[in-house]
Amino acid sequence: GEDVEQSLFLSVREGDSSVINCTYTDSSSTYLYWYKQEPGAGLQLLTYIFSNMDMKQDQRLTVLLNKKDKHLSLRIADTQTGDSAIYFCAESIRGSGAGSYQLTFGKGTKLSVIP
């Protein structure tokens, strides 16, 4: 199975909260990330959380980490049409080479915001 799993689609109404969920498998992950990709663009880092934290809040974004269940979520408060994008969850794991780290991504969740 995949290392990082996310649901593929989420649709919310403008002004509501969005919650995007992610599960991962590598318990040695040190950092977990949320990236946003708008159409035709690369990935933009939204926020990240260190593995010894349970929660991180950054303006409209709240990240919750349940390390026991290996579950990560991103909550976007007061969702706007500009939030429509694909959101990727990623974990940082040690690679096979010395000094090597790599990010493993989920397939991404496409968030559609309905006006």
Next chain:
Amino acid sequence: ETGVTQTPRHLVMGMTNKKSLKCEQHLGHNAMYWYKQSAKKPLELMFVYSLEERVENNSVPSRFSPECPNSSHLFLHLHTLQPEDSALYLCASSQVFQGQNTEAFFGQGTRLTVV
């Protein structure tokens, strides 16, 4: 603007052509990455360079050849590609220190179409 610049943004090439993708980072990072993003698949890590030394090579076909002449520049040389290689190729950089890896910053990507 994330500090990671990729050129070209779009590339169409025939199966017998040779082309190169370029990536430049202005963040002072010491690790650089190539990812492949295909439709409906997770981002695939292709190559990792840490301190200009290739430390990961995830069984990528030899028709893809990376080059990292210094810590700020990364190339992906393409030769005799197949139509299934059409994808968005993303470059990223990060800082690896004291056994930890910071967040990765991505370029806008090169949309490659092989005809």
